[in-house]
Each structure stands twice: as structure tokens, then as C-alpha cells.
Amino acid sequence: MALGIQPLPTEVVNLIAAGEVIDSMAAVVRELVENALDARAKRIVVSLYPDQWRVRVADNGSGMVLSDLVQAAVAHSTSKIRQCEDLWKITSLGFRGEALHSIAQLASLEILSRASNSSEGWSVTYNAQGEAVDVSAFAIAPGTVVTVSNLFGSWAARRQGLPPMSQQMRAVQAIIHQIALCHPHVTWNVQQNGREWFSISPGVTARQILPQLLQQVRLSDLQQLTIKVPTPQAVGVQGNEGVGENKPDNTSIYNSSDQNSYVNSSLYIVLGLPDRCHRRRADWVRVATNRRMVRSPQLEQTILGAFQRTLPRDRYPICFLHLDISPHQIDWNRHPAKAEIYLHHLTYWQEQVAQAIEQVLRINPELLPETLHTERVTQLLKASEAQGGYNVGRSIQESPPKQSTNKVNDIGLIELRAIAQVHNTYIVAEHPTGLWLVEQHIAHERVLYEQLCDRWQLIPLKSPVILTQLTPAQLEQLQRLNLDVQPFGEQIWAIRTAPEILAQRDDCQNALWEISLGGDLQTAQVATACRSAIRNGTPLSLKEMQTLLDQWKNTRNPRTCPHGRPIYLSLEESALARFFKRHWVIGKSHGI
Template identity: 55%
Template sequence: MSLIKTLPPEVVNLIAAGEVIDSLAAVVRELIENALDAQATRITIALFPEIWRVTVTDNGQGMALSDLRNCAKPHTTSKIKHLDDLGKITSLGFRGEALHSLTQVADLSISSRCATEDNNMGWFLHYNAQGEPQSQKPISIAPGSIITVDNLFGKMPVRRQGLPNISSQLKGVQTIIENMALCHPNITCKVLQNERIWLNLSPGKTAQHILPQLLKRIHFNDLQFVEQEVENFPNSKIELLLGLPDRCHRGKADWVKVGINGRIVRSLVLEQTILTAFSRTLPKDRFPVCFIHLQICPSQIDWNRHPAKVEIYLNSLDLWQDKISQIIEKGLILSPHNLSVMAQNERVSKLLKVSEAKGNYQVNSQVSDESGLIELKAVGQVNHTYIVAEHSNGLWLIEQHIAHERVLYENLQDKWELEQIKTPIILTKLSSEQVEQLEKIGLEIDRFGEQNWAIRTVPKLLAKREDCQAALLELSLGGDLQTAQVALACRSAIRNGTEMNLSAMQDLVNKWKNTRNPHTCPHGRPIYLSLEESSLALFFRRHRVIGKSHGI
């Protein structure tokens, strides 16, 4: 007797549906993607988790009656038509599985009106488990669609019982919506839970306008947005949204996100590239806030790897790693574009511009030096600790020790130099682990007697220091080469309390502002405090006088 038999169609459909629709979040994901593909700009999501119902309303193109009759049948889609289309996918959905899968695991009904048809009438259809219309009737509706999924997993009670609790599922829904909003900042999105507003996201030009709505402790000014075209890749660009490391960071890597062509994806390689780019800019055990959005030619991507389309094959992965590292470095430099504080306070900006036009109050735009970085002029020192640096829109207080530490650390990264010394330095009672550590960072070390060790090469920064022996003992206590470089930079940097003349201060400021990560020291401490002209005008209430004198 044959043991291998063909499964009944209803079993096959249920198995396939379980791969696509496995939670409330999956329902929301699929319906949002359909709305975005229909060019919707407003999406409303109504959740009734206790009764397993989801309704998604959009103002997209809608569907004609003929499309409504076919849209829930298996493998029906308007996104692709031929095999070759799999290599040029520009839509979020393309498999034609989502709506049919919903008919397998829930009750599905759709109300829709096609925006391109002249009549003012839409249609309501309810579908059976085969995805065929069970009933239909004309209705009065605005252009767009209303899709209702009811009694989710009612046909699969074991699946429903095995799902996480409602709170966990809603967290999954929230993540889906947050990811959608970052990738599509122009969308207005409202989420209701049991008819009460849960999320209400306003649209913006970029993800920089969206993230502060999602993370309430992060403000617009804490973020930096950069975008650039990608050479040799037509119609490709990278968008970067990063939290400035001296202003915001997280206790876990939950806001290190990668988006590709409008969808957040999982890419351990690209996520690790982001984390590496922020190395030694954040405090210990803290992680960056960073969103990278790659807009790439569809031929470079294979989406057909995972039912939820969150895992992909990406061609030229090494190239994209390099591009991501470069744009993060670009986003961290101290350029006037990155530090345009005047644009962050529109009211003060307008007041000062009016005053400037009247000739009574001079306001300069940010000035850059020859390298394109903000121009800073050292004008003094406070408590032999802080350098006061003036620029065209205010002044900064720069802590001299950690600014110098950042300079030295990056120099050591770029050129780790060891120097042969005439008289070896003797260290006693080193453990085998300490000896191994000194060898690991490149030092030449030999046994010199029973419990003594002779160090014959030392880092160049230490060669002429009186505390070289103590520094070597510190370096022997563990960590990789990077840790050793941080310790060496910290020990060798100018101490707070050291008096500096203007020339030395200016030299340090110039070197510091040219570093790759000038916002924080290698331990993650902020290096400078900004006092911008707009903030000073607000504090001293000069804008009120300006406004009154100019009729504002």
C-alpha cells in the first residue's frame, strides 16, 4: 500500500496561508502593503484584538468590480505577469497570496471604489474560503478601500491558542507600523484600538520628521538626516537617519534598522556594518539610533526568499557595506549642513531675518572652512578645562581633554606605531595572560630573569613619557588592540587644568573638528556644548524686542 498521497486542496491552502498569515501583525503588514501599492496617502487601522478583527481603510486607487471578484483567488495579482517580472519588482506585494491566505484563516470582506472610474458607486464583497465572492452589493464610498478581517484563526483554534498574549501581538503590530512610517514618511497613519486612538502619525518630508513621533524622548534636533546618490548605480540612493551619539542612544540595538525599497528587512551583515561605524562613539553597552534606507535598482534584489519578505538576497553586498560606512561618517562630521540650528527654530529664524533686513541686527549664516567643515575660532579658556570657540552663529564650549583624546585615538587607529627603546622597561610578576595581552597588541617582550619581563618596543606615544611603565601595566590588563588604543589616548591627552595659549587651543580645535567622530570621545562622552545665536536670542528675549520693533 502506498504511503505517499496528495494532500487535499483545503489542507494545502491552509498550510500555505499559515506561512503568510501567522499573527495580527502579519494581517496588518499585508494590508498596509496593499494600501501603499495602491498609492494611498492616508491609512487608518482599526484593531479589535479581543474579537480577532482588523480593519484597514485607505484612500488609494481602489478596485473596480471585476478586480474585486478576482482579488482573493489564489495567486492573483496586478503586480507581476511573467517570470521576468520577478527580477524587476517595484511593489511591496507581488505574490498574490495575502488576500487568499486571509480567506483561509479568517472571514474576509472588502469595500472598494475605483478612483479612475466616473461613477460615484463602490462595491462591498464578502468572500468564502476559496476566495470567491459569496455576496456583493453596491455601496456609497469614497475612492479607496476598506478591508475587514474578522474571526482571525477561528478556523485554526490551535494556532490561535498558541499565539502570544494580546499585549505581545500589539507590540508586533506597533513595530510593523513604525517600520512602515520610517520607510514612507509621507503617509498619514491613524491606529485605533477598540475605537480609541492608539497611534496618530503625521506625515513629514523625511524619516527625521517621523522618528520623534515614535520615540518621545528623541527630538528633531537630536537627529541627522543625510541622503546621497550612488555612483555607477542609476536611480539608486542611500538615506541615512542617525541619532547624534552625544544626544541619544539605546540600551539595546532595537533601533538599528535597514530598509530596502520601502520595506524594513533583516540583514545581520548590514546591521553589523552600522554598529561598527558607531564603534567608540557611545558609552559602554549602549547602541545607536540609526535607520538606513537603500533605494536600489530592483534587479539587484531577490525578494523571493521569505514569506514575509524580510530576508533578501542583495547583490554587491560588499559595496553597500562600504557605502553605509561612508554615509555614516558623512553624517557625523561637523559641517554647517549638519549643524543648521537656525532652521530648527523657524520663529526665531524669521524674526532675526526681518531684523537683519532692516539693518538693525546682523545675523550670519554658518561659515565653513576650506575642507567644508564648520569654521571655529578659539577665543579663550574657562577653568583651564574648556576651550571657548566662536563661530558665525554662536559659540561652543569644548572640553580639551576628551577632544584631544578623540584626536589621539583616531591617529592611533590610522597608524599604530611602535618604537624600539634603548633601555628595556622591566615589568615584574606578570601573569601569562598579561604577557599574552602585550604580545597581542604587538609589543616585543622577553623573559628577563625568574619573575621579570623586558619590554623592548612600546607605542610611540609612550616612548618619552615618565609613566611609561605604569601605562604598560595598564595595557597588559586585557582588551583588544582598540581597547589599548583608547587607554593610550586617554592617558596621553592634555589634562584638564592645563593652561593653553590661543595658538595651542586653535590647533587642537582644528585637529578635533577634522576627526571622523567628533561628537563624542572614545568612551562615549559628549565633547562640546553648543550655544547657538538663536538659543541666546531666545534666552535673552532679544526676539521680543526685534519682533516689536519690526511690527511682528
Template identity: 30%
Template sequence: MPIQILSPQLTNQIAAGEVVERPASVVKELVENSLDAGADEIHIEIENGGAGLIRIRDNGFGIAKAELGLALSRHATSKISTLEDLEAILSLGFRGEALASISSVSRLTLTSRPPQQAEAWQVFAQGREMETTIQPAAHPVGTTVNVANLFFNTPARRKFLRTEKTEFNHIDEVIRRIALVKPQTAFILSHNGKVVRHYRKAVDPQQKIKRLAAICGQDFVNHALQIDWRHNDLHLYGWVADSGLLRPQNDLNYSYVNGRMMRDKTINHAVRLAYGEHIPSESYPAFVLFIDLDPSQVDVNVHPAKHEVRFHQNRLVHDFIHQGISHALESATELDFGEHTSNPTANTTRAAAGENIFAAETQNNRNANIEKPQIEKQKSAVAEPTAIYTPREQQKAATPPFERYKTPYTKAHGTAYQALLHNEKPTSETRYHPVVDKPETPHLRLLTLLTTEQLILLQQQQQLYLVSAKALQRTKLRLTLTQNEIQTQPLLIPLVIHLSPEQTRHWQQQKPHFARCGFEITQYGNAEKSRLTLSAVPTLLRRQNLQTCLVSLLNQPLDRFEDFLKTLVDSLDLTPMQSLADAANEFATVEQLATNQTEQIKHLLRPLDLQPYLTEENPSE
């Protein structure tokens, strides 16, 4: 068969296979169109589970007569017009496929009247030919869409429909999900002429709770913890049920992104991870969560039915949701057991269990480090550490012991050391010849960095020294962590660590040591069951695996600060040095921090004995 362009009728039916899975899909698309049209009252009439008739009537702003025929064309929409619009979508619909796809597998009648028209007009399309007929009609301001005989021309699709009751239950669930996120809109759902659901408009908080109870049940409301969690453009709010309400299936999992209902893997994983040990693996939590963020930071055009999205900062959103729910659950546990802690967000009401921890930080002077970070520059779920290095010229006025980039470096320096390293007999090429074109100086000079071995070669007059790069880095860390003032970095997402009884005892021993090193940690609970919340760390440790470091410390009885500091520094991951400039910066920092520079540097130096290599004899003779 030759390559050919498919007819519009066939492409619409192919698209219908993605958009129109069952009657509930039709209801979802049409109700979302009504909401985009500004309707605050929507009637949904269903017959025979949706296979016989679906009628959606709203009081929105309607469609003008001149646009009725175009409304049933594929890729015709009023929601977007440019690529920039696609990258910042706030409307529920935007592709312009729904009406065309639905009309290709049904007999569709659309009647509409905008406020500026004196009369209403009606367009009719049927099946594959999709020829439209426009005629006048009687209709109030708004739109009514009739979808009759769904899948009448695709019998293979029609036979896959379930029973009338099952299909209506799916429609009922769609309306429940939409009614949760649109409390200001009234929904009336009827089946075979009988009103089944009537969700009245909910404006004030009390009415919204009543609607929540009508949709999710009073039991959910009794166990619900309200969340209001905000940071910059991210806003998480809604309700999560405590561990007293567990479900055998995930039938009470409702999540929304910018008002769009979702079944997103990132959101579900963050929620499940937050509950963690609160519920067994075979049970499911109950929640109604709304996530609002900058529309340019989320791609909604990644799923045919728009059930999933792609977050540009996926890890940031995941950790933000996880921390918000974790905090709500843990705060509620403390309130239930009557624990009295210093947690500023642990109020006396369960409704406030999810109060935003970031709001409390605005009263803390360390908030200046994370105030107004640009979300598009966030690369992880934590704030980037700030630079602490000051140019050496501003650090000390005295002559430094390390003169950087001033020593001529010859190939003999490197080859002589390589011969020593591999126990090779020196040759004429590996003989070391002191630099004589500059006056001798008592200062140490950096010659080179051996990146593979992570060793630094230095010279002082006629003596060569080796310094382990790791030993130099650990010295800098140790000196930094013993300063009187340690620069700290707040965590965007505080780290929570649950302790065993033994770790709790060790924490009591090490608590002053952590504080001395610049950690900001709060303990909750008692000796048998407690946890630590790490909210700020020394800036130079921000990129470390903090949980591993802390657990390693808390697994050991470390009474003395010296032992604590050594264990901490030894547990850190050190970034290999890549250039001589890295080594020079480390030495400059040690120089700045050390009260006794000579002693701090001296214990790092390992002298090289080059006398056997400096013989005048020529082995080749």
C-alpha cells in the same frame, strides 16, 4: 498514502502559515496593499488585539467589480505579469498570496469602489471553503478590508496568540515602521474604538522631523545625525544617533530597501561594524536608514514575509553602508570636540555630519577614474584598477635587451637545470647543447619560467642566468614607486585606520614618504587619538591588503625613504608568475622605468656554471 495534488483550500492554509504569523502580519500585508493602490490616508481599526477584528480603510484607486472575486484567489495580482517584472520589483506586494491566505483563516469582507464606478461592490469569503459572494454596497472611492475572527478555524494557531496588549503592540510597531518610510501618507490607528496613533501627512522637512520625533522620540531627534550618501545607483539616507544615545535592546533599528522595511543581516552587520568602538558590545545603536538602489540589483523574493533581501553586489552594498555611517559618526565626533581639520565634508552643523564624501570627489580631477562605473560590473567594494601597461613597441624605439619568443627552446634547457637543482649527475639527455641555428647575439634571451620555483632562465651567448621572479617583481615595484609621476587609483570606499600614539609619531616621520609613493592620506585628530583616511593609492598596489601594509609601516620608525620603500615592497603580496609572457612583461616594465637598465638588470642575474656538465665524456661508456 499515494502522491496527490493538494486542494486549493489546503495550499492556501499552508501559505497562511508563512504569511500570517499573527494579527500584525495581516495588518502589514493589507496596509502595504493600500499603499500600492496609491492611498495617502489609511485608517486601521483593531479590536481585541486583532483577534476579534482588523479593519483597513483607504482612499486608493480601488478594485473593479469584475476583479473582486479574482482578488481573493491565490497567485492573483496586478503588480507583476512577467519574469522580468519579478526581477525589478518596486511595489510592496507582488506574490498575490496575502488576501487568499488571510481569507483561508478568517472571515474576510472586501468592499471597494474605483473612481470609474458609480457604486461599490463587496466580496465575502470565509474559512476553508473560500466560496465568495459578491453584492452591492455603499462605499466611497477606495477599499475597506474587514478581517474578523482570525484563526477561528485553526484553533491550534489561535491558542498561540499572546495577550491582547502584546498583539496590539506588534501592530503598533508595524504602523510605526511603515509611517517612517511613507511620510506623505496619513495613518490613524485605533484600538477598541479609541484612537491611539494619528500620524499626519508630512511633506516639508520640518513636518518630517516632527513625525520622526513622534515615532522615535525627541531624544532620538536630539542625537540624530542626518546622512545623505550617494554613489551612482546607490543612495543611503536617513538618520543615525550618535554614541550619546545607546539602547539596551535593538528597538530603534529601522532599515528600508527601496521603501520596503527590512530586518536584513547585511544591513545590520554593516551598521554595527560602523559603530565599532563608539559603543560597547552590550548596547545597541539607534538608526532610521533608507537604502535605494536599482531594483534589478536586489532580490526581494527570498523570505516568506519579505523581511530580508539578497543584494546582487552584497559586499559593495555592505561597505557602502558601513562607510557612510562611519563617516557621519566620525565627523560628528570632530564637531563635538571642536577639532579643525581639512575634511571638506565636516561642516559646522551636526545635521550635515553624513554629507556624501563622493559628492566632494566630483571636484577632484582623479574622479575621472571612477566616474560612472557600471554597478553590474562591480565585483567588490572598490573600483577596478586601470591598466598601465603599454605595448613595448611604443615604450622605446631602441633595440630592447630582451627578445621575447625568438629563441628556440629545447627540452635540454629544462632538464639540464633540473639536474643542477637536485644535484644530480648529468646524463646524455641533460647535457646542454647551445643553439647554433641562429647567430649569436649579446642580448639576453628568455628561455623558460620554472613556475614551481618561480625562477626565470635566461641566456646571453654561451652563458645561462637565473633570475628570481620575486626579485624581478620587487624591482619593478621599487622603480614604479620612485617615478616622478605615479598613477593613482581612488578608493570607492576610503580606508580608515586608527593610530596609537606611537604610530602617530611614526606617521609624522613617514608622511612625506607616503606622499612621494602616491598615497593620498588625510590625518584627523591629535597626537593622543588620531586616525588616517586613505582615499587613493598607487594603481599597482590597489589589490594589496592596504590596511596590513600601512600598519606594518607605521609600526616601525623609518626615517630614510630607502628604508621605507624597502619595507613597503617587502610587505606586499606578490602574485606568482604563470607563464613566460608574465616574465617578459615584467622585464619590459623594468626596461621602461629604469634610468640605468644595465645596472638594474645586472644585480638580478645569477650566473649558472655549466662547465661540469659540458664535458665530452660519455658516462655510459
């Protein structure tokens, strides 16, 4: 007999809702830590007791007065929003008023807190409905300590369905790592069973945090960029109808035609230089929005696409992207844990991200911290020489050299001057902060590859190239690349068009055979560039070396060749100074 439709009891509704918000120990840590950050905490201590299913989070934030403490775990109670309109201008990490109430449903909850402007601290214990059942005065420093005990104790099926505790601890670590990247100013101390597990020191930006999270990644392997980005401002927001990542831009609620409606947002990106570090999996391509890590498959694919043909095969970049944009640009009400969002004008943001990555990957002195450091060291040396009675390695002064005709382009590319060739393979290039050793073949390969990508121009051949014994797959490949291929006899074909860059080469026949072996257009362009680039062992004049350097430094991705090999080796002037002990005081080095 079918049961009639009846409303669920309140306790069942609350338990179902709690299970959606708090689905693991990592979720408890996330919610409590986000509350601490909303309270402007600068130091957070997370204590984990896995065997007891217990979590404690202590912070030095603004704390709570008694009236707020009593109300804190009541269902849908929050200090973050007041009315419907506030949903479209969320600036805090939490706002739904569900976390503490959900935790109280699933565990024993106790909060100790003292407001920063109060001399009194309080201890409050809550029942399963989030009501305060035990309130007492407590001596505590300004801040808050939340203790969650016996998590899922009343829900044995949930405990049994969770992964092993070791895997849960890795999830907790990942959560804290992600939040630390978004809040680099915070000091973190994480303990497990009373012993320190790991800690994270604060930094100015995420660039200082990332080496603490990834082994074998050094600060010098990372580059960062912060830029202001004009973004359309919302007008007449009534709801989220017609907007979202999967909606066309013409359904947006933004009036992008009104130039006065634009406001500045910021885009921050820190990435591992492709010639220095990369990963076996795409597990460190991360996206954050307004200080919260989110999943955005479209932006993640944009990042991966921007690194295309800069990394070795089956390797992935290290990249953290943080968009700090108007709350009106985001709808957080997509996922219970706010891990997914609707981002308006997604295509626009994808373009901005791709352009930012392209700018960071260029060789730009404004993005080279060594340059500024070396300039400061040089100024200090000159100042000390002027005050002292000695000179450091000073040579006879010649007449001032003529100003270089090589001008820095509009994004400030660094000046390079060819001075020698080593083993007819490496170009020695001087630049303002030291020396670079550039391998000529792969530098030229990068130049040719980008030229081919920009203009894959096919031209008629004066004399057709004859290829024999082509397989059906090879013939299909040549036709896919739009080459004019015509039968010329039994198992003989005449190629009447070819890429311009190959048509003038003596080995055009071999090159066409090579690109017939398979792959897409991009693979063929890589093969063509590799075939066409000058070979190692080829002597070059200074003029030829300078021309190659000028072409190479203006490429979009000058750090690696299309196969992912590093193109240059940097020897900075600061490293030379350390090696030759230029920091020594000359008198002391002689025992004076």
C-alpha cells in the same frame, strides 16, 4: 502499515500555504496595509478588535472597480506582475497574489471599494476559496475598506499557539512603526476597540517620523543624509543562480567592469547623534530596501561597527537605513513575508553605508539645520534694521578682519576659532552659528585614538622600561600587542619597544603597565590615548587651543570620545537670541 504517497487535497494545500503567509494578527495588518500603500494611499486607518479577532483597514487609495474586486481574493491573482521576468524588477510591496486568498482561507473577508475614477462603490464578501459570494452596490468614498473577522476561527490550534493578545498588539504596533518609517508621507490612525490607540503624523522624511515613535528622542537629536550612489546595473538576468548575500561577488550576474552599465541609486540614513541619544539594546538599528523594512544582519553589523568607540559601554545606536536601489539588485523570493532578501554586491553596499555614517558623524555645516535657520534669522534682522530707524546691538565697526587661514576641507567642516580657556579645562570656540565649549582632555583623546588606530607604530626604546611582578596574563597581553618583552631577572622584564606616542613620555612605565592589564588592541589603543592626552587643568595658549581644535574637528567621530562621553556643548546663536529676547520689537517692549 506505511501509507503510500498521495497528492494532498487542494483545501489542505491552500490551508498550509495560508498558514505560512498569515501567521498572526500582525501579518494580517501588514498585508492589508501594504496593499493600501501600493494603491498610493495617503491616509490609512487601522481598527483592531482583539477579543473578536477582527481587523479593519481603511484607506483613501485608488480603489478597485467591480471586476478587480471579484477577482481580488482568488488564489495567485495580482495586478503587480504578469510574467517570470517581472520577478526580477519588483517595485511594489505585494506581488505574489497570496495575501487576500490566504486571509479568506482563515477568516471571514469583506471588501468595500470605489475606484477614484468611478462614481460607484461596491461591497463584496468572499468564501474560503476566495470566490465572491455576495456582491452589492455600496455608498463609499474613493478608496478601500477591508474587514477581516473571526481570524483563525476554523483553526483553533493556531489561536492557542499564538502569544498573548497584549504581545500580539505590540507586534502590530511594531509593524506599523516600521512601515511608517519607510512611507513618511502617510497619515496613520490606529484604533483599538473603537478608541484611538496611537497616530502618526506625516513628514517629508523619516527624520520627522522617528521622534513620534521613540519617547525622549527630539528632532534635534537626529541627523540625516541622502546621497546618490552609483550601483551596477543588471545585464542578462535569467534567474537568481549564483547571487545572494552568501555568495562571493565574482559569481554575480552584474558586469561591474562596464562603466556605462552604472545607474544611480540612493542611500538615505537618519541616526541619533551618539552624544545625544542611544539605546540599551540594538533594537533600533533598522534597514529598509525600496520602502520595505527587511532583516539584513550584515548591514546591521556594518552600522554597529561604524558606531564603534563613539558610544558608552553596552549602549547601542539609533539608526534607520533606507536603500532605494534598482529592483534588479534584489531577490525578494527568500521569505514568505518578504522580510529577508538577497542583496547583490553586499560588500559594496556595506562600504557605502560605513562611509555615509562616517560623513554624518563629522561636524559638517551642511548637515546642521541650525546653521541655515540662523542665517535666515540674521537676514531677516538685517532687512528689518535697514527699513526701521533703529539698530540691534550694533557695535562700532572696525576694519574688516583678515581672512582666516583655517580652510574648510573638502567635505565642508565647520570653522572653529579658539577664543578662551575656562578653568584650564574647557576651550571656548566660536563658530558661524554660536559658541561651543570643548573639553580639552577628551577632545585630545579622540585625536590621539584615531591617530593610533591609523598607525600603531612601535619604536625601539633608548633605555628599556623595566616592569616587575607581571602575571602570565599581563605578559601574554604585551606579547599579543607585539611589544618586545624579554626576561631581565626573577620576576623582572625589560620592555624594549613601545608605541611611539608613549615612548616620549615620562610616565611610559605606568602606561605600559596599564595596557598590560588586558583587552584587545583597540582597548589598548584607548588606554594609550587616554594616558597620552593632555590633562584637564593644563593651561593652553591660544595657538595650542587652535591646533587642538583643528585636529579634533577633522577626526572621523568628533562628537564623542572613545569611551562615549560627549566632547562639546553647543550654544547656538539662535538660542542666545531667544534668551536675550532679540525677537522683541523695541518700541513695543517700551509700551510705545
